[in-house]
Amino acid sequence: MHIIAFNGSPRKSGNTSTIIKAMLKGAKAAGAETTEVRLHDIDMKGCLGCLTCRTHAGKCKQKDALTPYLEAIKTCDGAVFGTPIYMYHVTGQMKMFIDRIYHLFVSKSGSPGTYETAVPPGKTYALVTSQGHPDIERFQRPVRWLAAMTGGGLGMKEVGRIVQVNSHQIPVKEDKALLEKAYIIGQKLVTERA
């Protein structure tokens, strides 16, 4: 049982990282091995735009430090996709990662702009976002987009999401209710596999 988390925050002890840690702790307690991929800290390159993946489903020509983790999306049991909101959207690190998973979206022949997934069925996923804006609804569009471009679009089953607002009074590290929610979602990544 393997749960892999992709973290788009550059801040090791920031809000996104703290919530992801709590989720992975829950997954571990439920029996999983866990991996956190800190996208900012690995030598990850952008998509080459070669479109090789349109004719070779599931293959990415770009080879770098992200490559083994892209392979792990196909073999893992569940995944977490987490990012702060930067400039009304996901961070650059998360966007670069999302471009790189285009190879997992297989173009349906005769149906332009529609996709099948190259990821085997039966996996779970969860989302984490953190924002400064006090309105929790403010970035629902990018959050929905994040789901569609990651776990949802890849055919995984969502078991929960956390939209964290850092301008609330309680710092995330002291927000026991939020961290407990993250922990429970982490457990569900393991226990609610299809």
Ligand SMILES: Cc1cc2nc3c(=O)[nH]c(=O)nc-3n(C[C@H](O)[C@H](O)[C@H](O)COP(=O)(O)O)c2cc1C
């Ligand atoms: C470059 C940059 C852009 C940001 N843009 C937004 C934004 O558009 N909306 C918002 O609510 N917060 C914005 N923020 C605040 C972060 O989303 C917020 O501080 C978040 O909690 C950081 O997450 P982290 O602790 O995981 O790094 C921005 C922060 C930075 C550094």
